[in-house]
Amino acid sequence: MGYANRVWDGLFGEEQEEVNALIGPSLGKSPTKAPKQPKVKRSSGVVAHFNDERGWGFINAGKSRLFFHISECPDYDSAIVPVGSRVTFETGEDKKGRECAVSIKVFE
Numbered sequence: 001m002g003y004a005n006r007v008w009d010g011l012f013g014e015e016q017e018e019v020n021a022l023i024g025p026s027l028g029k030s031p032t033k034a035p036k037q038p039k040v041k042r043s044s045g046v047v048a049h050f051n052d053e054r055g056w057g058f059i060n061a062g063k064s065r066l067f068f069h070i071s072e073c074p075d076y077d078s079a080i081v082p083v084g085s086r087v088t089f090e091t092g093e094d095k096k097g098r099e100c101a102v103s104i105k106v107f108e
Helices: 014-023
Strands: 044-052 054-061 064-069 088-093 099-107
Touching: 054 088, 054 099, 064 088
Parallel strands: 064 099
Antiparallel strands: 044 054, 044 088, 054 064, 088 099
């Protein structure tokens, strides 16, 4: 019954390193804050033209006219975007580096 007065001294050397390797890094709070993600500016516009057969069209947004593809409308469940539909979008680049509309949300 002499265990009550005993204090565990822990492990030392290789034994402690082996235990630390099994535990892994701490999942506690990081001492540094994660960088804030910049807010993405969404623009609004109206669908001016849509080619039903090829799935692309143009959006009039103020003085500019931007190309878009139906694949950039992930939440839209139709393959045809009606002309005159109001949309919001982000500006991005296509494969050739030209400016186009991406992440489009359609409001009928």
